Amino acid sequence: MNLPSRIFAIGGAGKAITYELLKADWVQEAVLRPRPNPESLTVTVIDTAEEEENRDIERINEIERQIQETKDRLRNEHTGRPGEITIEYLPLTRNIQLHDQNDLIGEAAVPRIASGIGMDEENWWLKPEFINENLDFATGVVRKRGLGKALYYKAYAEDDDVRTAIDLPGRGKVAVIVGLGGGSGSGIFMDLVEHLKRTQRTAEITLFGVLPNDDEGTAENANAHAALSELEQLSLEGDDLFKDRILIPIDPTGFGGKKANILQSSDALLEFDRAAIYLIATYYNMMDMEDPFANAPSYAPFIVGIPQVLRYNVDAIQDAKGMTKEILTAKQDAIEAEADIYAGVDRFLSREWSPDGMNGELHDSDRTDLENRLANVESLLAIDLFTELEYESVSIYREIISEARMESDDIVELIDVIGGSIRAGTAEVNTDGEQFVDSIDKQLGDVVGDELRRLAHRKDLLVRLRAVDDNRVESTISYLLALEDEGINAGVRLNQLEAKLEEAVDRRDRLQSDLDDAEAELEEQRRSQQDEVDRRVDEWERSVRPLYEEYADCRSLDAEGMADSLEVALETFVREVATPK
Template identity: 30%
Template sequence: MRYETPDQIVGIGGGGKELVYKLFAPTALDVDTPADLTDDDLRTWLIDEVLEPKGLSANRHQQIRMDAFVVDTDTDEANVDRPRVDRINELLAEREDDHPDPVRGPSLSYVNLVEDATTKARHLLSENKVRRVSEQTGISCWWLDDEMIDPYDDFGGGVFRRRALSKALYGMAQIGTADPLEGVRNSVSSTSDVAMVVGLGGGTGAGTFLDIAKTLKRDHGFPDVTLFAVLPHEDEDDDRGANAYAALSELEYLSLTDQNLFESIVLIPQLSDADEGDFDEAIIRSILSYYTLQGNARNELSVKGSGGPPSFAPFTVAAPQVLQYEGGVIKQAKARLEEFYGNREELLSTESELHDEFESFLETYHGDGPGTDVYGEYNGRGTDSRYGLTEEEVTSLSNRIDALEELVSLRVLPSIGCTVTDELREDIRAAKEYAVDAADIDPDEVSESRRKRAIVNGFPEQTGTVVTPNTGEDKPEDTRLLALYEKEIDAIERRRDLLCAKNMLSELDSVSFDAGDATTAAAVATTTDVAGALGNALSEDTKLSRDTGLEGDLDELDGERKRLETQLHDLDELADALEAERDAQLDEWVTAVSDDAETLANLSEYETEIRELLGDLETALDGAAGVAQGATSTDDIPAEPRVEFSETQFERLNELLESCGLAPLRGSAVRDEVAYLWQAKREFLRDSEGGLLSRGPDTEELQRNHAEQYRGAQRSDLDMAFIPEWDERPETSGRLRTTEIDRRLDALDDLDPVDEIAASVPSFLADREVDPGALLAEATRASLDDPDRLSGFEIPRADVDEPAIADAFDGGDVEAALESLVAPGGAVFETFHAAYLGDLEREREEGAARLRAVEREIEWVTAATDLLERGSGFAGLAEDVMDPSSISEVDGDERDEGMYVTRASPDDPGELLSSDNIGETNFWARDDSTLQSSLRSFTERIENHLLPLRNPLLAVPEENPARDEYDEYRAAISLMSRAIDQNTSYGTGAKHAFDAVDAMLGDTLGQVDPIYWNRARFGGAWDLTLTVFLGGVMLDNVDVFEQSGKGLKDKYEAELGGEPGRHMINRHAHGIDGLDAGRVDGHRLIDDGNDGAYLYRAALLNLDVGVDDRLLVLNNLGDPDALRDELLDRYEFVGFESTQDLGNS
């Protein structure tokens, strides 16, 4: 065998298999799936020991591979057990392949007595099947009936603590074509050292371990099989206690009747206050420690030879203690701390970038507006009532502050040379205290919720103001921690304020975006949606739903954006067509106003000359009229009318008048008017001279006739000559009126081509009408996406104003002025443009404004979504950053110690960092070292707590001086550690270890002589395992056997009831198959009237009270047969008939 491991180890049942798993991989049951197991999960110091080639050992065993087996009946767990075994084997094979020498590594096999043998529950009630079991194994009795088993049971969950059922399943497994235990049988040889691990309170292990041991003994020439039996603690269920009581009874009975199957029976009691993981490690260390025992130490515990414990005391109690120095843990912790620093720094950097982006988001989209200036509130730690934290956010930030405090409180930090932790802890404490004080709340009455809120609101600002951590600025260990500390504080503060800003944002009724001259409220997304996304972005929870509805909002907004873009595109096409129409109509209008333009040009050029000519004409007419007026006789009036205004002048005047659109003034007509005036005067003078107009009988008639002649002289188309009535003062002789001249002057004054031109624009446009759809189709061969939108358009608009064009003609160049008016930017152009494109441009501007608002809203939502995406990456990083509490620490004396495993720091933790294992340190050399102190405390604890004996001494002073104490104890102590040097007689420091333990030996171990010591350079890098094996223990002296209502016997009797019967068969294994080789006179297990029987101790020796039973033991120590008979008298044998006819009666 190996120096420190068994050749085979068989874990039977749920408890046994779990211990074997943990033997190879302590965390095998902690991972989510077997695939998650890695090489780091292996117990490498054990695996490497198995791989180490040693050749022939001191105990004659050849170096072979350690084969491990787990045997179970639970068909449900098989689906997990098989992959777990496969994964462990993969890791073992990888480690074997990596070994520099050709070695054979350990293996692990899984056996299921139900599945591997294809056994069905109904087979257990089949006479044919049962007979085959009898033929194969030699049993003479079958114990199961249909009241004990459901024929449809699929054994999901195992046998549920029914020992007899698992024994039957083992029997059925012997008759199949594929023997589930073939691998176990093939592995074991006559020289094998086999460790069998069983929980005596279970069903599978407690029901089959005896038969499996018998099989190995029978088939392989009596290999050494050591039973490691785990006892249930006092608080476990009655059925577990009953099973353990029956199993221990059977083990003692087999020993008393010379049927012992085991080299040693090692009991490992579970104390009720022991941690499960702590206890499992204790069991594993007990097994490994046992196999370090050599020579006499091993023989002293063996019940198979003559020198070992007597048959009435076959039990060995194991009491292990494990000291685990924090060397590996500190190194691992330092490495993990470095990993934590790196990951945390990366996370804080990512978080800072996230905060920067969040701030930019607030500044960009929420930086102004009355009551909506979220960025302003954020920048100034606002006082808006909406700017605050939810209870959940307070708790999250409070937890982060606590995590920071936990980080700076790690005990590993001082161990690696960090000196500022005390100052940082004080800084946190003071900052919390000041934050609560600043909140002005009564510390005695404040709720925890309010206290947390006060701390979160004030803590970041208070840090560094009370205590200034600066004691280690030159040490890299300090500067890195301080930098991380400051970044954490900053991150907490920014996260707090950003969460407040997010909450304020969610309270806003709406958010508006610039859409030209006005703002437009968000059309789709809500501030609540966006704030929800921002909150999720800040969360470190990767399981938090990232679906905030924004993706749907973006889809809707994108659809609206595309619709608006299409609409604007269509309007642009229509605009192109209308612009062409506008330009065409401008050309027509220019043609239409060409006459007015020409008039305007002529007027501009000739108006002054016209006025001068008309003035000259008026002067000339005044002269002509004066001739008539001044004449007193007909001779004074020339025969031919004469006007001092030449024909050339008339021609020029008329040319100019006509060029300006005014009626010409004919010279002949003017002269005729002068002639009329002169003739009228001439007639007047002639009549007046003859007296015809003033006297005579016919005066009135004559006057009337003359008046008609006289007035007739004025009749002309010019109506310039004015002839007064006869009764008027004739001496005026009439006059030439300037009506025609005035009319032309008035017309000239009224002549305003500019107004005509301006006024022509509305009327011109009023005569036009455009069908936008038809125009668009004709112009572009396209149609609008929404033709109905054109139905409200009036093109051209009829309500346009006259353009203001007067100033345009100030320069006198009418053609240039007109060109400027119809050019882009000109007044007429703008009027036409407004008429043709005004409605469209207004619609286009509104659409463009809506598009800008939608695009801005898309930017807003996209920015929030990007933040959410960045936050998701941040959360993913956060998930991968270990919690500070997961970094292993150096434990001080104040940490609670386990019942079996103690973790300690040496006097100089720094020495751990410079060494690879405990063997490289000088811990042993210090007389007052933690190592020796721990060994002394271990021994004291073992004496007082871990040797569960009812009466350790069994002494009866003065009754029999020759036999006054129990002297059948055998003690062997194993010390395993890499600090042990196997090349010296005592080992490095081994003598100190022995002395430390010897000094603490109490009454129990003190009376054992000799105590056999074994040391082994074996164990974890920083472990020391001290295990005391106390052999020669009687069953009656095991404390858990009877404990005032909680003992194993009490639990058995609770199930037993008033009378023994078949109902107790399920608690038993030995004898129920009719097989028993014990033949002690007067103590026959199976009498002639029964096929099978079960047994149990009906009475115990009272070793607590009185001296009678103690004397009985002490007086018979020299007569083992007598003591055997006394013990067998306390057994009850309960016989029964076979439930199946096995044909062997």
């Protein structure tokens, strides 16, 4: 962000605007942000109101504390050297002698002032009638422009601090902020700039002068008129002190002058001061472009700037965006669920009924259903917030629906035209999202596009549904498509659904109880059968055990040896029988 490197704030109006500028977080961060070549801003506050000095010093101390906190925070967040903001406070009456009139118009004072300022004594303009005898500057010079000019001359001639501060060591941009209706601002600013030009002839100095309200009084308007006349005369003579002269009217605030309601005036001026700092920042950030004021005429060489501030509750906006995103996400989930139902109904109708020739006559309730759904889409697109944010998705689909309505009033034909436009690519946008304002704009476009596609699919399913001659199938599909029964109002329908729900819950509870009983009986039967199996196994084991033991004993005999012995014995017997005695 571009800002001047030097600011001179003169008088009450200049101080007020400059204090608001210095307090602004975004100004502090722009100057103090660490970087290889850090920025710097030096502010010099000049005033004549003595009783405001303590309050000014307190405000400056508070601002300096805020500046230090910002610098410490930025130093931890970024690398590089932080920038600097320096505030100088110059009360013109602090270091000069002002006991009575003689200190301004006396024979000893005038030569000293004239010599210090570099002017002839006879040109000293101040007269006794222009000043109070006691020189009371508690509230400043009180709209006495000539007195404000004289005080500046005296301070410049006698106060080394003032001469040192009115200097430009560098060639940076300079802003002079003053109220043109007051005595201090209108009386001092031109002489101050002349002194600055002596130290830096090429300095680029811009005046930001606050124009008084018509209601503020004759003196304020006379001061402003005189200051503007002198500026125009310098311009006509080619002796321009300023690069540009920005005039800021206070009228838009409704400020009623010092005699108006104090509270209302205070609020109005605070708004004005805060708006003025944005105007100043805007001016300096236009300088990177071609200078829009380069060819200003030499007569009336003024630029009128009307400060405006548009405030947005960022937290509320973020909350609203978050809620909108949640709603759109829920809408997308609902559309996806509905799409699954439509796909299932579509498959069923295609499988059980041939899709060819399935063109039934829509009921009036079907047409009302489609019209209501399209109206809901249009209501979504008509939300004021989306329009104010200039969402691209809104303009795309509004145009599609509007063009479709110009072609037909019949809801079926209207949906066909809309669906055809979407299929033809009328609503196609960049997939990378660059065409959209933000992510919500893109999400809104996705939701509306999907909703219109589902609407076209719904219309096709309803046409096919009305060709089905099975009441149970038609009723079931109507239920799946969330079609309300004809001739039944919402209350009756709700009672029916609640009754069915209670019946279903009771039936579920009964079935659950039966299931629990069946499981208990099954478990009892399982245990009983297991006991019987165990008993019979035990009996069988007892009955076969002797046989098993006998079998085991038999296996222990040498059957083969015994057979061999028997065979030998038989052979012997045979021989004996065969041999006669």
